Amino acid sequence: NLILAIETSCDETAASVIRNGNEILSNVVASQIESQKRFGGVVPEIASRHHVEQITIVIEEALEKANIAPSELDAVAVTEGPGLVGALLIGINAAKAFAFAHGLPIIGVHHIAGHIYASALVEPMQFPLLALVVSGGHTELVYMKEHGSFEVIGETRDDAAGEAYDKVARVLNLPYPGGPHIDRMAHEAEKGVDFPRAWLEDSYDFSFSGLKSAVINYKHNMEQRGQEIFPEEIAKGFQDSVVEVLTTKTVKAAKEYGVKQVIVAGGVSANRGLRESLSKALAQEGIPFTAPPLHLCTDNAAMIGACAAYMYEAGVRGDLAMNGMPGKELKSWV
Numbered sequence: 391n392l393i394l395a396i397e398t399s400c401d402e403t404a405a406s407v408i409r410n411g412n413e414i415l416s417n418v419v420a421s422q423i424e425s426q427k428r429f430g431g432v433v434p435e436i437a438s439r440h441h442v443e444q445i446t447i448v449i450e451e452a453l454e455k456a457n458i459a460p461s462e463l464d465a466v467a468v469t470e471g472p473g474l475v476g477a478l479l480i481g482i483n484a485a486k487a488f489a490f491a492h493g494l495p496i497i498g499v500h501h502i503a504g505h506i507y508a509s510a511l512v513e514p515m516q517f518p519l520l521a522l523v524v525s526g527g528h529t530e531l532v533y534m535k536e537h538g539s540f541e542v543i544g545e546t547r548d549d550a551a552g553e554a555y556d557k558v559a560r561v562l563n564l565p566y567p568g569g570p571h572i573d574r575m576a577h578e579a580e581k582g583v584d585f586p587r588a589w590l591e592d593s594y595d596f597s598f599s600g601l602k603s604a605v606i607n608y609k610h611n612m613e614q615r616g617q618e619i620f621p622e623e624i625a626k627g628f629q630d631s632v633v634e635v636l637t638t639k640t641v642k643a644a645k646e647y648g649v650k651q652v653i654v655a656g657g658v659s660a661n662r663g664l665r666e667s668l669s670k671a672l673a674q675e676g677i678p679f680t681a682p683p684l685h686l687c688t689d690n691a692a693m694i695g696a697c698a699a700y701m702y703e704a705g706v707r708g709d710l711a712m713n714g715m716p717g718k719e720l721k722s723w724v
């Protein structure tokens with residue numbers, strides 16, 4: 391099948407043409423990072439305005455680069471949620487207009503399912519599978535026994551991993567988004583500050599707000615005592631804590647559920663420390679591990695198209711009454 395996919399859930403305006411859920415014919419992403427940087431985060435109204443300006447250009451560019459005419463497509467896919475409602479609606483309305491104009495079915499995709507299906511663009515998914523989803527708004531362990539089947543076995547009880555990265559980056563006066571900066575600094579430090587790990591007993595849940603407070607308190611105390619602060623050591627201490635907890639829980643779940651593959655998904659999976667740690671720990675257990683290339687980890691439409699390809703084959707269809715669902719839950723389609 392041949393699918394045009396659109397993604398506007400947050401601050402990237404993206405469109406892509408995907409063949410059979412695994413071949414990227416085009417993958418266009420217009421990022422707003424430069425303009426959102428000034429505000430130290432994503433301002434919803436500004437995000438919506440950017441999407442309005444970019445969406446038509448991005449869709450046309452995706453079709454042009456793929457060298458595909460609308461008549462050749464089988465469906466239009468679009469992120470239905472979760473995300474910023476105003477941002478989602480720009481993509482959804484563009485998708486509806488396109489679907490109506492060209493007589494195509496429309497498929498509403500869950501953003502996190504999309505992040506997970508980025509791995510299908512790298513190699514075929516092997517079931518049962520465990521996905522560690524770590525992004526700006528989510529931190530979840532998702533068990534999949536087959537295509538379209540999602541069971542959330544653990545999730546964050548407070549901040550998402552990416553959110554913690556961005557908040558700690560702010561404390562260290564680093565620009566938005568902070569994840570990549572902390573990652574780089576952590577690799578420059580020889581030793582890290584000793585911060586706590588939130589294990590939450592035997593559960594597969596996560597918590598990062600205590601760690602964030604520990605970083606703030608540490609910096610504050612050092613300042614009060616007039617001691618010199620080494621931001622690289624804070625970055626490394628913070629990253630070591632996040633990575634150790636994420637890795638330990640992922641490996642434990644992978645063994646308990648007897649999965650054939652572990653994949654990592656979402657913006658934080660671009661993190662070098664996390665990729666190295668997961669690949670090492672899973673190799674020791676002999677469990678295959680897939681980490682998509684960085685441009686498929688952060689928000690993009692190719693992942694939405696990959697997910698939609700399987701939904702299309704399973705007969706899932708939306709209609710023109712589709713609405714933005716800011717709090718959409720990850721539900722199975724099988």
Ligand code: ATP
Binds near residue numbers: 505524553556
């Ligand atoms: P969600 O997918 O939950 O709706 P989102 O789409 O905003 O949220 P993504 O775009 O998937 O999130 O990821 C963005 C997050 O990834 C930001 O918090 C950013 O700091 C983080 N990030 C990006 N690169 C890295 C990195 N190298 N290390 C750590 N975090 C990173």
Ligand code: FE
Binds near residue numbers: 526688689
């Ligand atoms: Fe995302």
Ligand code: MG
Binds near residue numbers: 401657
């Ligand atoms: Mg984003």
